[in-house]
Amino acid sequence: MLGGYSSPISVANAFLFKQDLVKFVESMIEDVCLLSVNNTAEDFIPPIVYNEMGKCFNVDYNFLVSSDI
16 A cells, blocks of 8 residues: 555545556556456455445455555
């Protein structure tokens, strides 16, 4: 994570500038693609799922924290 992770507020501070957000989203998509392609387990749950009822994407918090972004 940009600047390192020390607490939940670190996630919010990572998005102070537009270019930081763009870099983060691009890196996150790359990580998800690699994870999905390399995982063949039938019970694999991707770290980003679309919630049809809420019309939004849900991103697993632990995935965000563990990402090397």
